[in-house]
Amino acid sequence: MHERVLVCYGTRYGSTGEIAENIAEVLRSRGAEVEVVNLKKGRVRNLDAYDLVVVGSGIQMGRWTKEPLNLIRKNREALSHKKVAFFVSCLSVAKPEACEQAQRDYLDKIVSEFPEIRPISLGFFGGLIDPTRGNFMTKSIMKALVQSFVEEGEEPPEYVDLRDWNQIREWAEGLMPDPFSDS
Numbered sequence: 681m682h683e684r685v686l687v688c689y690g691t692r693y694g695s696t697g698e699i700a701e702n703i704a705e706v707l708r709s710r711g712a713e714v715e716v717v718n719l720k721k722g723r724v725r726n727l728d729a730y731d732l733v734v735v736g737s738g739i740q741m742g743r744w745t746k747e748p749l750n751l752i753r754k755n756r757e758a759l760s761h762k763k764v765a766f767f768v769s770c771l772s773v774a775k776p777e778a779c780e781q782a783q784r785d786y787l788d789k790i791v792s793e794f795p796e797i798r799p800i801s802l803g804f805f806g807g808l809i810d811p812t813r814g815n816f817m818t819k820s821i822m823k824a825l826v827q828s829f830v831e832e833g834e835e836p837p838e839y840v841d842l843r844d845w846n847q848i849r850e851w852a853e854g855l856m857p858d859p860f861s862d863s
Contacts, residue, residue, distance in 0.1 A: 682711055682712060682713045683711070683712045683713070683731045683732060683856060684712070684713050684714075684715075684729060684730045684731050684732075685704075685707050685712045685713065685714045685715070685730060685731065685732045685733075685734065685856075686714075686715050686717065686724060686727070686729075686730040686732070686733045686734065687700045687703050687704045687707070687714060687715070687716045687717070687734040687736070688700075688716070688717040688718075688719050688724055688733070688734070688735055688736070688748065688751060689716075689717075689718060689719060689735070689736035689737060689738075689748060690718075690719050690720060690736070690737045690738065690744065690745025690746065690747040690748040690749075691718065691720070691737075691738045691745065691769075692738050692740055692745060692814070693738075693808075693810065693813035693814050693818070694808075694813060695738060695769055695807050695808035695810070695843070696736055696737060696738035696745075696769045696807075697718055698808075698843075699736065699767070699769050699805055699843060699848055700716055700718075700734075700736055701716060702845065702848055702849065702852070703734060703736075703767075703848065703851075703852040703855075704716045706849050706852035706853055707732075707852060707855065707856055710853070710856045710857075711856075712732075712856060715730075719745075719747030719748055719750075719751060720745070720747050724751060724755075727755055727758040727759065727762065728758065730762065731762075731763060732762070732763045732764075732765070732855060732856070733759060733762050733763070733764050733765075734764075734765045734766075734767065734855065735748050735751060735752060735764065735765070735766050735767075736748065736766070736767040736768065736769065736803070737749070737767075737768055737769070738768070738769045738770070738807060739768050739769065739770035739771075739772075739782075739786050739807070742785065744768070744786065744790070749790075752790070752794060752797070753794075756794050756796060756797060757796070759794075759796075759797045760796040760797050760798075763800050764797055764798070764799045764800065765799050765800055765801040765802070765803065765855055766787060766790060766791070766799050766801075766802050766803070767802070767803030767804070767805060767851070768786045768787060768803070768804060768805070769805045769806065769807045769808075769843070770782055770786060770804075770805075770806070770807050771806070771807050771809065771825070771842060772786075773804070773805065773806035773807070773842050773844075774806065774829075774840075774842050779804070782804070783802075783804050786804070787802045787804060788802075800855065801851065801854060801855055803848070803851045805843055805844065805847065805848055805851075806841075806842025806843045806844060807842055807843065808839060808840070808841050808842065808843060809822050809825045809826050809829075809839060809840040809841075809842070810822060810838075810839040811823040811826055811838075811839065812838075812839070823836075825840070826838075826839060826840050
């Protein structure tokens, strides 16, 4: 019997969705039946149908997107009886000195707000700085952020991708045992 997995997420400009799809791909390669839901566009009707629920959010202005937080709030009782994993995608990864605080603010804080839910894993991943995504204000901020990654006078790259796909894949692999290994 295949394990049924829900990977649901909130994203503002698509980077977290790309991470969620990557996680789903890894889990499918391990034999899971995976449904991916962008909570801004779709609904999760019945958590009972899943063996594992992975909830992710992009971080902007120091906050989770509202849709995954609402899912956790509304389903805290059901999630307390499930295998659950949380992940976030944020730009704090670019500053090693900020990573520990970001882990506390964006993951540990969520876990402490919902003590009845005991995640099997927490993923902390980099985000994407892409000045072509978002509204005018966001694009301006992203452009300045991209510029901050180069020395003065250097041509800035089109975007800065802080996502470590190997780290994301390894994290996803840890959510389910390899069905082909002897362990």
